Amino acid sequence: MIERDFDVFDVEYVIRRGKCVGNGIFVEEHKHHKYTFRGSIDGIEFDAVFGLSSEHDLFSSPLLILITGVFKSRTGKRTKT
Numbered sequence: 001m002i003e004r005d006f007d008v009f010d011v012e013y014v015i016r017r018g019k020c021v022g023n024g025i026f027v028e029e030h031k032h033h034k035y036t037f038r039g040s041i042d043g044i045e046f047d048a049v050f051g052l053s054s055e056h057d058l059f060s061s062p063l064l065i066l067i068t069g070v071f072k073s074r075t076g077k078r079t080k081t
Contacts, residue, residue: 005078006046006069014039014048014069021047031055032065038072044079045072 001007018039025034032051039046047070053063070076 001069004070004076006041006071008066010041010046011048011050011066011069013041014046015050018046018048024052026054027051034067041071042078046070047072 014037018037021036021038026032027034030051032053034049034051036047036049038048049067049069051065051067052058053065056063071078073079
């Protein structure tokens, strides 16, 4: 997160206001459903990749696991404006 200059608020923003890219996939090895959400932050597209644990109740206590995030810029980082 530090290297690519994003934080948990960027991830939350993209999950709430962005769109799911493609279909989620089930990752048997880690027992989670993996999703990529894309949205625009500071005018740059940002992808947040996360997993939803299939071993937790998705309604009463969902477990969201951040896998990675990346700005869709040449460097993969937030560009300073």
